[in-house]
Amino acid sequence: MDIQQIVEGVYVVPLGGVNAFLLESKDGMVLIDTGSRGNDEDILSALSELEKQPDDIHHILVTHWHPDHMGGLAVLKRATDAQSYAHPIDAPIIRKGGDFDLESNKPRAFAPA
Numbered sequence: 001m002d003i004q005q006i007v008e009g010v011y012v013v014p015l016g017g018v019n020a021f022l023l024e025s026k027d028g029m030v031l032i033d034t035g036s037r038g039n040d041e042d043i044l045s046a047l048s049e050l051e052k053q054p055d056d057i058h059h060i061l062v063t064h065w066h067p068d069h070m071g072g073l074a075v076l077k078r079a080t081d082a083q084s085y086a087h088p089i090d091a092p093i094i095r096k097g098g099d100f101d102l103e104s105n106k107p108r109a110f111a112p113a
Contacts, residue, residue: 003046013046015039018068022046028058031082034072043076054079065090 004012009024015035020043023030029052031043044054057080062070064087073094077084086094 003049011046011050013043015042015068020046022050022057025059028082029056030059030061031057031076031080032061033063033069034060034076036068036071037075038072040072040075040079043072044079055081057082060084062086062090062094065093070094 002014003022004014006012006021011022013020013022013035016039018033018035020035020039021032022043023032029047034040035043047054047056054076057076060073060076060080060082062073062084064070070086073084076082
């Protein structure tokens with residue numbers, strides 16, 4: 001894993017075409033975005049590099065409902081027991097699934113996170 005420190009306590013986790021971020025806080029680690037489905041292993045590996053455990057993540061913030069930003073949320077919530085956050089407009093789409101195809105920008109079903 002090629003995790004990089006941006007500034008003290010802030011790390012970027014490259015996941016291919018998108019990044020996730022880990023932030024150290026007084027209230028535990030914060031994960032920003034979860035990548036696509038299957039990126040959970042990369043994020044958990046990044047935690048290990050920081051000598052952290054999954055339960056060190058206390059908060060997960062999903063910036064928006066695209067599958068490459070919220071696709072790993074379900075697995076990571078189960079692995080970390082973290083509280084998750086999303087914009088109120090995006091939250092129902094994240095919970096129930098929705099339609100979006102990154103390549104064609106046309107509707108496509110995807111699973112809920």
